[in-house]
Amino acid sequence: MAGKMIGMMSWYSSPAARDWTSPSAPGDAYAFHRSLPGYAPTPLVPVPAIAAELGVGQVLVKDESSRLGLPAFKILGASWACRQVLEGRPGATLVTATDGNHGRAVARMAAHFGVGATVFVPAVMLPQAAARLAEEGAQVVWVDGDYDAAVRRAAEFAGAWPGRALVQDTAWDGYEEVPAWIVQGYQTLLEEVDAQLDGPPDLVVVPVGVGSLAEGVVRHYRRPGAAHPRVLLAEPDTAACVLASLTAGRPVTVPTAATVMAGLNCGTVSASAWPVLRAGCDAAVAVSDDDALRAAGDLGRLGVSSGPSGAATLAGVRAALTGPGRRAAIGLDDDAVVVLLSTEGHTR
Numbered sequence: 492m493a494g495k496m497i498g499m500m501s502w503y504s505s506p507a508a509r510d511w512t513s514p515s516a517p518g519d520a521y522a523f524h525r526s527l528p529g530y531a532p533t534p535l536v537p538v539p540a541i542a543a544e545l546g547v548g549q550v551l552v553k554d555e556s557s558r559l560g561l562p563a564f565k566i567l568g569a570s571w572a573c574r575q576v577l578e579g580r581p582g583a584t585l586v587t588a589t590d591g592n593h594g595r596a597v598a599r600m601a602a603h604f605g606v607g608a609t610v611f612v613p614a615v616m617l618p619q620a621a622a623r624l625a626e627e628g629a630q631v632v633w634v635d636g637d638y639d640a641a642v643r644r645a646a647e648f649a650g651a652w653p654g655r656a657l658v659q660d661t662a663w664d665g666y667e668e669v670p671a672w673i674v675q676g677y678q679t680l681l682e683e684v685d686a687q688l689d690g691p692p693d694l695v696v697v698p699v700g701v702g703s704l705a706e707g708v709v710r711h712y713r714r715p716g717a718a719h720p721r722v723l724l725a726e727p728d729t730a731a732c733v734l735a736s737l738t739a740g741r742p743v744t745v746p747t748a749a750t751v752m753a754g755l756n757c758g759t760v761s762a763s764a765w766p767v768l769r770a771g772c773d774a775a776v777a778v779s780d781d782d783a784l785r786a787a788g789d790l791g792r793l794g795v796s797s798g799p800s801g802a803a804t805l806a807g808v809r810a811a812l813t814g815p816g817r818r819a820a821i822g823l824d825d826d827a828v829v830v831l832l833s834t835e836g837h838t839r
C-alpha cells in the first residue's frame with residue numbers, strides 16, 4: 492500500500508507522492524477558453540484570517556463562483572469536451588449524467604453550439620437543481636438510483652443511437668477520450684493560479700467527486716519541471732471513494748448518501764484519475780456536512796461566495812493541519828502558501 496491511514500477512514504497520506512512526475516498532458520483548452528465570450532480569469536483571494544487560524548504564511552482561495560456565466564468551475568471541462576466531441580460528430584445530441592454542475596455546463600454548451608442535451612440525474616438531486624438544468628434547455632431524466640446509476644443510464648442511452656454523444660466527466664474502461672478532454676479543460680484554472688501567484692504554492696487543496704479535477708491538479712503540479720507542491724484531497728465522509736481507494740490500494744466503490752456537498756457525491760473514482768491520484772496525491776481527508784457548511788459560512792463572512800462542495804477544501808485543510816500527526820505528515824512550514832480551490836459559489 493502506497494500510503495497509511497490514521498483514524499477510521501478519514502485520513503490518508505503518502506510522503507513518496509511528491510517525488511512522482513506525471514507525463515505531460517497536451518491540449519489547447521486554455522486558448523479555446525480565452526476565445527469564449529465572457530471569459531475572464533477568476534479571482535485568487537487572500538484570506539489572512541484563515542492563514543492566522545491555520546498557522547501558515549498565506550491562504551488564497553480560487554473563487555469559482557462566477558465562471559463563464561455559471562456558478563462553478565465545471566464549464567471549463569464541459570466546454571472543451573463538448574467542443575471536441577462536436578468537432579468529430581457535428582449536430583449530435585449531448586448526453587450526460589450529473590449531480591448538478593457538470594450537467595448544467597453541458598446543457599449551457601449544447602445551447603451555445605445549437606444542439607440538444609439530455610441530462611440524467613440521481614434521485615437525491617434537489618428539485619431546484621434539476622429545474623436549473625431544464626432552464627438551460629436540457630431534457631432532464633430522473634434515475635431511481637445514485638450518481639453511479641445515473642452515469643450508467645446516460646451511457647446506455649447515448650450508446651443506443653448514433654446521433655447521441657456522451658460527454659461524461661468520469662472515465663471507465665473503454666471510455667477515456669472525453670474524460671481526458673474534461674481534465675484538459677480544468678488546466679485553465681491552474682494556469683490562472685500560476686499567473687496569479689509570485690511563485691509556486693506549497694499546498695493545493697482540491698474537492699473530490701470522481702477525482703477528475705484532482706487528476707488535473709496532480710498532473711499539473713507533477714508535470715516535468717514543475718515545483719512539486721503537496722496536493723490534499725477533500726471528500727464528503729459519506730462519499731469518500733477516493734480516500735477508500737487510496738487506503739485499499741485499488742479502486743473501491745462506496746455506497747453514498749445525501750450530502751450538502753452535492754457536487755462531490757460520487758461513489759466510484761474515475762478510472763483515468765485513479766493511477767494519477769495513487770501515484771501523485773500526498774494526502775486525502777474526509778469532511779462532514781457540518782464542517783463543510785461551517786467552512787462555507789466562514790468564507791462567506793470573509794467575502795468569498797462558496798458553496799459546501801467548494802468550501803470542503805477549507806474544512807479539509809482544517810482537518811489536515813490541526814489533526815495530530817497529520818500536519819507533520821504533510822510537512823508544511825509556518826510560512827507556507829496554501830491554495831484552496833473553492834469550486835462553486837454559494838448555493839441556494
Ligand SMILES: Cc1ncc(COP(=O)(O)O)c(C=O)c1O
Binds near residue numbers: 592705
Ligand atoms: C462544485 C464542484 N466541486 C468539485 C467537484 C469535483 O470534481 P470531480 O468530480 O472531478 O472530482 C464537482 C464535480 O461535479 C463540483 O461540482
